[in-house]
Amino acid sequence: MTAAQPIGVGVIGCGEIAQLMHLPILHELPAFRIAALCDLSAEVMADLGARYGVAGLYRDYRALLADPAVDAVVICTFDHAPVVEAALKAGKHVLVEKPLGFTAAEARPLVALAAATPVVAMVGYMKHYDTGYRLGVERLAALGRPKMIHVHDFAGRFDRYPALYTQIRGGDVDPARLAAGRAEVEARVKAMLGPAHAAYHDLHMTLLMLGSHDLAVLRGAFGTPETVHYAAAPGPTHVMALLGFPDGVPALVEIAFGAQYEWWDEWIAVHGERAELRIEFQNPYVRNTAATVRIKEAAGEGPSERTLFGAPDTAFRRQWQHFAHCVATGAAPETPLAGGLADLELAEAILHALPERRA
Ligand SMILES: NC(=O)c1ccc[n+]([C@@H]2O[C@H](COP(=O)([O-])OP(=O)(O)OC[C@H]3O[C@@H](n4cnc5c(N)ncnc54)[C@H](O)[C@@H]3O)[C@@H](O)[C@H]2O)c1
Numbered sequence: 001m002t003a004a005q006p007i008g009v010g011v012i013g014c015g016e017i018a019q020l021m022h023l024p025i026l027h028e029l030p031a032f033r034i035a036a037l038c039d040l041s042a043e044v045m046a047d048l049g050a051r052y053g054v055a056g057l058y059r060d061y062r063a064l065l066a067d068p069a070v071d072a073v074v075i076c077t078f079d080h081a082p083v084v085e086a087a088l089k090a091g092k093h094v095l096v097e098k099p100l101g102f103t104a105a106e107a108r109p110l111v112a113l114a115a116a117t118p119v120v121a122m123v124g125y126m127k128h129y130d131t132g133y134r135l136g137v138e139r140l141a142a143l144g145r146p147k148m149i150h151v152h153d154f155a156g157r158f159d160r161y162p163a164l165y166t167q168i169r170g171g172d173v174d175p176a177r178l179a180a181g182r183a184e185v186e187a188r189v190k191a192m193l194g195p196a197h198a199a200y201h202d203l204h205m206t207l208l209m210l211g212s213h214d215l216a217v218l219r220g221a222f223g224t225p226e227t228v229h230y231a232a233a234p235g236p237t238h239v240m241a242l243l244g245f246p247d248g249v250p251a252l253v254e255i256a257f258g259a260q261y262e263w264w265d266e267w268i269a270v271h272g273e274r275a276e277l278r279i280e281f282q283n284p285y286v287r288n289t290a291a292t293v294r295i296k297e298a299a300g301e302g303p304s305e306r307t308l309f310g311a312p313d314t315a316f317r318r319q320w321q322h323f324a325h326c327v328a329t330g331a332a333p334e335t336p337l338a339g340g341l342a343d344l345e346l347a348e349a350i351l352h353a354l355p356e357r358r359a
Helices: 016-028 042-052 061-065 081-089 104-115 131-143 175-193 195-209 211-222 315-329 337-352
Strands: 007-012 032-038 056-058 072-075 093-097 121-124 148-155 227-235 238-244 250-256 265-271 276-280 292-299 302-309
Touching: 007 016, 007 061, 016 032, 016 042, 016 072, 016 315, 032 042, 032 061, 042 056, 056 061, 061 072, 061 081, 072 081, 081 093, 081 104, 093 315, 104 175, 104 337, 121 315, 121 337, 131 211, 131 265, 131 276, 131 292, 131 302, 131 315, 148 211, 175 195, 195 211, 195 238, 195 250, 195 337, 211 250, 211 265, 211 337, 227 337, 238 337
Parallel strands: 007 032, 007 072, 032 056, 072 093, 093 121, 148 250
Antiparallel strands: 148 265, 227 238, 238 250, 265 276, 276 292, 292 302
């Protein structure tokens, strides 16, 4: 591949997020060419292969990694760590969907491997590339030292928005294979939780599948919190944690899965001495939208509130543009694997700060 040639991307795991976001965006951006597909379902691959004109169809990701037309991979399977490891060892550039892994222990060697491999390796924290989020982070500097940070993610209905797009689901995947994969992950998570916190498996999954985005946007704006002062679990997929930054600023994080809101309920609010700023995210499945930024501040001797809008764009698309830039220039990605590891470590620290609850 030369700088002028499109980057050949192999898509590993062709389910919902690959079909709704990665495939159409890769198809559309001239910097990329969809070089190969891999999924457990031959039905899904045949359909998508015909739709996107892709000849390289694989049931085993190792075979895709041996394809010389593949310069880079996007990993959209359930279990990411073994695929990231194999892709880095094969010398491919990597975009891995969040979370980087299910435990910090499995993610740590991946960070070391990526550092020793001359490829671009980044985590798919697309909210980092959201124009509204970036606008909000830019405006944060004017608030001075925060008195308090508040991160909230109750999400909303997940069934409405995927229905906006055509999706192919295969009926030809062996359920025993899927169950075996899930059991293997559960064993790793169980070992990480330990017997005293064994009952928090579902909470851990909520923290990773939903909350890792929120830990990442908090880290993107303020760095990594160093302390977990307090954590509580009001429900099996509902967690609250009070975190502390090295300069003493507290951050309250609350994440819950399962709300049936018709709106998308995910925001980060920063309370300063004289002003307040809140970045509100849009439903991630909706293309060409961006977060909004609400600022409350003084207007003379009275209060004022204004809303700034991020430029309409798709965060997943901007993420791919950044990936292409890093591949072309050798620049370090803004969402490297090390950030994915930091979020896993924080998620585990939150879980271990919860009251003991055995299975
Ligand atoms: N960035 C985001 O906002 C966002 C949104 C949704 C999902 N995701 C992430 O994307 C990943 C996939 O989520 P999804 O909703 O698309 O799930 P999904 O179940 O719809 O798709 C997963 C696909 O991977 C395939 N697969 C599983 N194991 C495989 C293997 N070993 N080899 C090849 N193919 C395999 C399955 O057949 C399935 O088609 C998850 O890790 C999730 O966290 C991210």
